Amino acid sequence: MNFLSLLISLFLVGSLAAQKSPALNQKTAVLIIGMEAQDGVVESFNGYANLLTSKGIFVYKFYYPKASWEDIVPLANKCSFLLYSGHGCSNCGLDNQYGGMVINDFVSARDIVNDLHFENNPVIIYNHACGSAGSSAFDPNDIGIKEAINRITDTALPFFMSGAAAYFATNYYGHPEEILTALFEGKSATELFKAQIQYGDHVVNNKPIVNNPYFKNCNLGVSCNKDLVNNSNSTVEIGYNFAYIAPLGFRFVTIEPVAKN
Numbered sequence: 001m002n003f004l005s006l007l008i009s010l011f012l013v014g015s016l017a018a019q020k021s022p023a024l025n026q027k028t029a030v031l032i033i034g035m036e037a038q039d040g041v042v043e044s045f046n047g048y049a050n051l052l053t054s055k056g057i058f059v060y061k062f063y064y065p066k067a068s069w070e071d072i073v074p075l076a077n078k079c080s081f082l083l084y085s086g087h088g089c090s091n092c093g094l095d096n097q098y099g100g101m102v103i104n105d106f107v108s109a110r111d112i113v114n115d116l117h118f119e120n121n122p123v124i125i126y127n128h129a130c131g132s133a134g135s136s137a138f139d140p141n142d143i144g145i146k147e148a149i150n151r152i153t154d155t156a157l158p159f160f161m162s163g164a165a166a167y168f169a170t171n172y173y174g175h176p177e178e179i180l181t182a183l184f185e186g187k188s189a190t191e192l193f194k195a196q197i198q199y200g201d202h203v204v205n206n207k208p209i210v211n212n213p214y215f216k217n218c219n220l221g222v223s224c225n226k227d228l229v230n231n232s233n234s235t236v237e238i239g240y241n242f243a244y245i246a247p248l249g250f251r252f253v254t255i256e257p258v259a260k261n
Helices: 003-017 041-054 069-076 109-115 145-161 175-184 189-199
Strands: 028-033 058-063 081-085 123-127 166-170 202-208 218-230 235-247
Touching: 028 041, 028 069, 041 058, 041 081, 041 175, 058 069, 069 109, 109 145, 123 145, 123 175, 145 166, 145 202, 145 218, 145 235, 166 175, 166 189, 175 189, 189 202, 189 218, 189 235
Parallel strands: 028 058, 028 081, 081 123, 123 166
Antiparallel strands: 166 235, 202 218, 218 235
8 A cells, every 4th residue: 555545544543433423324233241241352352343345334332331321222223233342131031031231221022123223234243241252251161062052042032033144252352353254245044154263262052043033044053162171080171162053145235134023
């Protein structure tokens, strides 16, 4: 990139960052940080915001304690990306299992279904929220793949019922940026999943979801890492830390409705 091109690029990014409201037909993103989020999350989410802005997407930030669900709902309904970091809720799901968010207050899966009616079939990305990628704090050494999948689908389901196009969840720092970058490069969800597991994670599921109309034609991928925690008896701790749910062949540039209630 020559110096003039660099100046133009910096000017465009700066101009977008200075916007007070989205332009007509401009895509938007809603970034939410809930109560007691992990250290460094604000800095990370500001980085994701910069990446989104550089791609011409207008970003709304709702960082605890300035994260009222009532303020979020009308903007989320029109967004193309929704990112969340904070506590997962183990009894906020539609079946009283995992789901929802903990921002200024508890937002249950039922709240999501009732209040969100997505117009633009957004990509949902959860980061460091218990259960959203499978594992949760204070789990035993291995919860088992069945329980991990249940937690992932429980967390994702209300968003798909509201019209989301795809769901990604990760417990790793920096991964939302990698997910966004891959999507902007035109990678499919399956390609993205394969790229994310190259660091030593083990694929434990990458199969179609059956018997759920809201996940019609969707694949669910889950990967885990394995750590030896006791040499004397070879005890291994398994963490389910990356997951996706998306239609076969899903790419950001071809977002289409999967299902709406």
